[in-house]
């Protein structure tokens with residue numbers, strides 16, 4: 557897919573991406589209570605690889621993808637790129653997909669059960685992970701329960717995985733996300749893990765105010781997904 561292909565017309569330009577990124581960074585600084593650095597994962601699911609090229613050119617380095625096959629295809633298309641994207645897997649993890657993704661993924665955000673921990677131990681020793689917690693008790697959502705999270709963290713430690721932190725998805729129903737983010741923060745303190753992957757386009761400022769160290773942003777940077 558060429559940079560000026562017909563299908564790319566509606567994608568934001570490098571300049572547009574830069575200005576959206578600056579705006580988001582300003583909002584993050586304004587929302588932050590302690591001025592700590594907040595990493596931005598640019599979520600490119602459903603967008604073509606050319607958008608990732610532009611995102612990298614605009615200064616984003618961390619790229620989030622949700623679907624294994626798409627990630628494999630995009631990583632192949634972008635092989636050898638400098639700077640290379642750092643791939644963050646943020647979709648629901650299936651045990652049988654891990655082997656193929658292990659050579660690509662740099663950080664796994666959605667580790668939520670024992671079988672995933674043991675598969676990562678086998679296929680991606682020492683992998684960087686976040687343990688995903690369902691802090692809103694919405695039944696359709698992935699993530700372990702708050703009660704299970706201590707055990708998953710212990711298992712991941714015992715398996716030699718590098719626990720970068722906890723991850724959650726705020727309420728999908730438009731409720732106040734603050735209680736969910738605060739619960740994740742207090743769980744992270746209880747479990748002695750540092751990072752908090754929380755906040756998406758609609759709620760990242762609240763997440764930052766609650767201590768997010770990583771926000772995962774799609775539409776606010778790249779526009780609506782088709």
Ligand SMILES: *Cc1c(COP(=O)(O)O)cnc(C)c1O
Nearest residue numbers: 599646756757758772773774775
């Ligand atoms: C799609 C997705 C995002 C980004 O969503 P936006 O609302 O477009 O910012 C973040 N995190 C996860 C887990 C996602 O699936």
